[in-house]
Amino acid sequence: MTSPGAPLLTRKELDAQLGGAARAWLDEALAEAAHAAAHPDAEPSGNVYAAPSWELRYAAAGRHCGLEHADSVRVLLLIEARAGLAAATRLYEQGTAAERRAVLLVLPALDLGATALALVEDALRANDTTLIAAAVGPYAGEHLDPHNWRHAVLKCLFTGVPVDAVDQLARRSRGDAELARMLGDYAAERIAAGRPVPADLHRVLALTAPGPSAPGSTTTATGPAAPGPAAPTAPTAPSEES
Known part of the structure; x- marks a missing residue:
């Protein structure tokens, strides 16, 4: 693979x-x-499907x-x-x-x-x-509705998939207050449990700020927009010293 x-x-x-x-x-x-x-109508005979x-x-x-x-x-x-x-x-x-x-x-x-x-x-x-x-590639970026797209972003954070894999991340995050709320809640849960907040979470949260060019935006998007007011700031994780 x-x-x-x-x-x-x-x-x-x-x-x-x-x-x-x-x-x-x-x-x-x-x-x-x-x-x-070239022969899309050629079906195998009989009742049993033959690949x-x-x-x-x-x-x-x-x-x-x-x-x-x-x-x-x-x-x-x-x-x-x-x-x-x-x-x-x-x-x-x-x-x-x-x-x-x-x-x-x-x-x-x-x-x-x-x-x-x-x-x-x-x-x-x-x-x-x-x-x-x-x-979470281009097909999802084009067709997933805002609710499922937000959960796809959270799924990446949960599982450690880099958010760079998420197509149209900058454009679809921009101005999305609901995504910002979800990210803030997730960050608060991690902090309360004494666990580090993924760096990618802070990156996506910054992208939720409204404006023509959110920080770090390099992607031209064509999918449905996710409108919303300015995003709140997630809680800051305590510094970890080894």
Whole structure:
């Protein structure tokens, strides 16, 4: 599996890194995915579902192309197959954590609108940090409603996922008084329990201040705004000396 935050590779980049046998396997897998995309109405006969060959390849990507390339290969397969919601859901629900992660990563590239939000919401209920990091990417930034998006930010803080993984963080945090309240409550709970407040919490809290360019803002956002008045300041954690 690709390490969290590692960029996905293009087909050209994969060809440069894969050995001959792996490249041949990938050629065949992508050809099968393209064939499935060109014949979307070709359903297997009988009452028992038979997975298209490219879906079987999807599961075997790590074995044939290496775990470090599996995310990139699976994303390419989903795009080449022009996977719809049914295929994406099936591969997510039946897959390993690594296979689920690839589905989450590819969602922005598939023509699914907001129909795949259930997959994102499922990943955010998990405690697998690689799934959470993938779930808060561009698809969530574009489609999650403010309530669920705020809880996704808190989930990152709870589980230690860096908030850099959260797409549109600066724009969607700006002026969000409810997010600021939630962050303040969480900080107060940590302090009361004698536990440190994550540095990322203070960073996000600073971003909730209203204005055209909140501190640290480097992200151009296109998702729904989360309006609100000026944010309160979280309690300051006591200094820790070793």
